Amino acid sequence: MDYDVIIVGASIAGCTAATAYGRAGLRVALLERHHNPQAHKTLCGHFILGGTHDVLQRLGFWQQMLDHGAAVTPRLGIWTDAGWIVQRPGNGVPPAISLRRSKLDPLLRDIAAATPGVDLLMGQKVVELVEDGVVTNTGTTLRARLVVGADGHRSTVAQLAGVPEDHAPNERFLFWAYYEGVRMSGPGDGQVWQLDPDVAVCVPAGDGLTLVGVFPAKARLAEFADDRLAAFDSFVARLPSGPSLAGARRTSNLVGTTDYPCVRRDPAPRPGVALIGDAATTSDPVPAVGCGWAFRSAAWLAEATAGPLRDGTDLGPALRRYRRAHRFIGRYDDIGRRDALAKPPNALQRTIRSAAVTDPWIARRLAAFGARAEPPSVLLNPVVAGRALLSYLRQNR
Numbered sequence: 496m497d498y499d500v501i502i503v504g505a506s507i508a509g510c511t512a513a514t515a516y517g518r519a520g521l522r523v524a525l526l527e528r529h530h531n532p533q534a535h536k537t538l539c540g541h542f543i544l545g546g547t548h549d550v551l552q553r554l555g556f557w558q559q560m561l562d563h564g565a566a567v568t569p570r571l572g573i574w575t576d577a578g579w580i581v582q583r584p585g586n587g588v589p590p591a592i593s594l595r596r597s598k599l600d601p602l603l604r605d606i607a608a609a610t611p612g613v614d615l616l617m618g619q620k621v622v623e624l625v626e627d628g629v630v631t632n633t634g635t636t637l638r639a640r641l642v643v644g645a646d647g648h649r650s651t652v653a654q655l656a657g658v659p660e661d662h663a664p665n666e667r668f669l670f671w672a673y674y675e676g677v678r679m680s681g682p683g684d685g686q687v688w689q690l691d692p693d694v695a696v697c698v699p700a701g702d703g704l705t706l707v708g709v710f711p712a713k714a715r716l717a718e719f720a721d722d723r724l725a726a727f728d729s730f731v732a733r734l735p736s737g738p739s740l741a742g743a744r745r746t747s748n749l750v751g752t753t754d755y756p757c758v759r760r761d762p763a764p765r766p767g768v769a770l771i772g773d774a775a776t777t778s779d780p781v782p783a784v785g786c787g788w789a790f791r792s793a794a795w796l797a798e799a800t801a802g803p804l805r806d807g808t809d810l811g812p813a814l815r816r817y818r819r820a821h822r823f824i825g826r827y828d829d830i831g832r833r834d835a836l837a838k839p840p841n842a843l844q845r846t847i848r849s850a851a852v853t854d855p856w857i858a859r860r861l862a863a864f865g866a867r868a869e870p871p872s873v874l875l876n877p878v879v880a881g882r883a884l885l886s887y888l889r890q891n892r
């Protein structure tokens with residue numbers, strides 16, 4: 496074998512897995528179709544939820560991201576029609592971090608390439624899977640016991656391996672821009688507006704910039720058809736306690752997309768093949784989960800399989816362990832797919848939100864859920880539902 500593991504795609508998931516495998520003493524080929532090491536994803540809001548904090552710390556990425564200008568957001572204020580939900584400082588929910596992909600992707604590539612055992616091979620697009628390996632567009636054949644698809648939502652590896660895809664619709668579209676000098680009026684270090692069904696955000700984006708984004712339901716697409724920027728500005732201007740863009744300077748064009756369906760594939764679809772990041776689960780961008788899932792699924796795969804790859808023992812049980820760990824993402828993705836339908840919130844959601852406005856115990860659980868820091872049961876359980884209902888009844892007596 497040329498390598499212990501071949502990773503296809505040198506972005507968040509691929510670089511994270513390559514770094515972890517390299518540090519575990521394995522020989523890694525990290526293949527990227529782009530030639531330029533500065534290449535990066537543009538369609539990404541790069542707000543990385545607090546649930547990823549521990550993995551980023553453990554890998555040593557957190558400090559390096561800070562050194563490159565990342566912004567940390569400890570507490571988000573959430574606007575609901577029942578009032579603002581504000582987190583208490585020191586409530587134990589880890590902070591979010593944000594670094595633009597133009598900096599993040601090259602940084603992760605540098606870290607991976609500097610890790611002993613990792614060969615970063617730019618300009619190598621995988622076009623074929625063969626027994627124990629891959630063939631690239633340059634005609635190079637590489638072999639390893641494990642091929643990892645870290646190649647994003649259209650995953651070539653998954654297609655070549657014949658992995659079935661499960662698609663679900665996304666009934667919102669989204670646009671955002673970066674600004675200098677935004678004055679936030681809402682509480683917290685950044686804000687989310689749950690306008691039901693529309694959503695909006697205003698969050699620090701690193702390097703002193705603020706990302707202001709809107710996620711309207713598709714019923715409003717026509718409003719954005721002619722003058723997208725004017726529609727965006729008027730949407731932001733109408734946000735309750737929204738950011739003031741009056742004295743701010745917009746430093747980018749509007750970035751966004753009018754359709755981004757959810758896609759899911761088995762993360763361990765066949766012997767010798769694993770999928771991580773978007774290749775396994777491409778979620779709705781609205782809850783900002785994808786980068787975190789990419790870091791975390793890559794770390795879980797490396798943890799599960801590095802030992803058997805090093806020792807030459809059976810990979811099957813390790814891949815099954817990885818699939819089990821990945822269920823954490825699957826459970827949240829089930830919920831995310833329902834939210835992506837842009838339907839009005841159900842009675843339970845309304846009750847919990849309304850209670851969280853006045854009850855810090857429920858607000859903390861809502862924050863841990865939103866940060867994907869604990870399993871969904873941190874919020875969705877009978878005790879929280881009962882307490883929220885009592886609080887709701889007291890408020891509406």
Ligand SMILES: Cc1cc2nc3c(=O)[nH]c(=O)nc-3n(C[C@H](O)[C@H](O)[C@H](O)COP(=O)(O)OP(=O)(O)OC[C@H]3O[C@@H](n4cnc5c(N)ncnc54)[C@H](O)[C@@H]3O)c2cc1C
Binds near residue numbers: 652789
């Ligand atoms: C509009 C939008 C906004 C988003 N905002 C957020 C956000 O705020 N927060 C958040 O956490 N997530 C966000 N996401 C999701 C996030 O961008 C993705 O989840 C994340 O990029 C997934 O990382 P990845 O490494 O799995 O895949 P990608 O970043 O897509 O990387 C795949 C890599 O594989 C390479 N590749 C592809 N095919 C091949 C091939 N055949 N051979 C070799 N290389 C190949 C590509 O060039 C690329 O480098 C957003 C997504 C969208 C669409």
